[in-house]
Amino acid sequence: MTWPRLRAGSVSLFFIVVCLPLSVPAQTDCDEGNSHLNSAQPEATSPQEIIRKFADKEAIFKEARNHYTYTQEVIVQELDGNTVGGEFRETTDILYDDHGRRLEQVKYAPQSTLQRLSLTKEDYDDFRNRLPFVLTTQDLPLYNILYAGQQRVDELETFVFDVAPKHIEKDGKRYFQGRIWVDNRDYQIVKTCGRNVPDVHKKGNENLTPKFVTYREQIDGEYWFPTYTRADDILRFSSGDVHVRETLKYSKYQRFGVKTRIIYKGQVPDEPKPEPPK
Numbered sequence: 001m002t003w004p005r006l007r008a009g010s011v012s013l014f015f016i017v018v019c020l021p022l023s024v025p026a027q028t029d030c031d032e033g034n035s036h037l038n039s040a041q042p043e044a045t046s047p048q049e050i051i052r053k054f055a056d057k058e059a060i061f062k063e064a065r066n067h068y069t070y071t072q073e074v075i076v077q078e079l080d081g082n083t084v085g086g087e088f089r090e091t092t093d094i095l096y097d098d099h100g101r102r103l104e105q106v107k108y109a110p111q112s113t114l115q116r117l118s119l120t121k122e123d124y125d126d127f128r129n130r131l132p133f134v135l136t137t138q139d140l141p142l143y144n145i146l147y148a149g150q151q152r153v154d155e156l157e158t159f160v161f162d163v164a165p166k167h168i169e170k171d172g173k174r175y176f177q178g179r180i181w182v183d184n185r186d187y188q189i190v191k192t193c194g195r196n197v198p199d200v201h202k203k204g205n206e207n208l209t210p211k212f213v214t215y216r217e218q219i220d221g222e223y224w225f226p227t228y229t230r231a232d233d234i235l236r237f238s239s240g241d242v243h244v245r246e247t248l249k250y251s252k253y254q255r256f257g258v259k260t261r262i263i264y265k266g267q268v269p270d271e272p273k274p275e276p277p278k
C-alpha cells in the first residue's frame with residue numbers, strides 16, 4: 001500500500017485506507033438561492049465597465065479586511081455515506097498587535113478524530129487566502145472573464161461572470177475557476193462558486209480540489225466580507241474515492257484602531273453609517 005500525498009481543496013490530505021464507493025452523492029450547490037439566469041446585456045453600462053469597477057472595489061476590500069479583527073471557525077469532515085467518520089474543528093480569533101501585525105489566537109481546538117485525512121500548512125493558507133477569493137485590478141490579466149448575465153441571489157440583484165485562468169503555470173501556483181456574482185449597486189463580489197485549479201495526478205502525489213461556494217455579507221454598511229464557505233464533494237483518487245465536507249465561518253468582524261482609514265488610489269471610502277437601534 002502506498003501513502004500518496006493528497007489535497008482536497010482547502011485540505012491537504014494523507015490517504016490511509018482505500019474508500020469504498022459512496023452510496024450518497026456529494027454536491028456543492030452553486031445555484032442555491034439563485035433565480036433564473038437572464039443572459040441579456042446590462043443596460044446603461046458594459047461588462048467591461050462592470051469588471052473595472054468591481055476589480056477596483058476588490059482592491060479596496062482586500063486592504064480593508066486587513067484592518068478588521070474577526071473569528072474564523074473551520075470544520076473538516078470525512079464521510080462514509082451519511083456518517084461522519086472523522087472531524088477536525090478549530091475556532092481562531094484573528095487579531096492585530098499595536099504594530100498592525102496579524103495574530104492568530106486559537107480559542108477552541110478539540111482533538112481531531114480524522115482517520116484518513118491530515119491537515120497541513122497549505123490548508124491554512126487556503127482558509128486565509130484562497131477560499132475567500134479576491135479578484136483585484138492587479139489580478140485581471142491572469143484571467144479570462146466572460147459576462148454570463150443577470151441573476152437575483154436571495155435579496156440581491158447581481159451581474160454574473162464566468163472566470164478561468166488564462167494560463168496554468170508550472171510553478172504550482174493555483175487559480176480560481178468558476179463563477180462570481182457582483183452586486184449591481186455596490187459593484188462588489190457577493191458570491192463565488194468553483195474550485196482551485198489545477199488538479200495534480202502524479203504517482204505518490206495526487207493533488208485534487210473540491211468545488212466550494214463562498215458567500216459574503218455587507219459589514220459596516222460598506223464592505224462585502226466573506227462570512228460562509230461550504231464544500232461538499234467527492235475526490236476521485238487513483239486509490240479510491242474520498243468524500244470531503246468543509247464548512248468555514250467568518251464572524252464578529254470589527255474594525256480595529258479608531259484612526260484607521262482605508263485609502264486606495266487616492267480614494268477614501270465614506271464612513272459607514274451607524275445602524276439604527278434595535
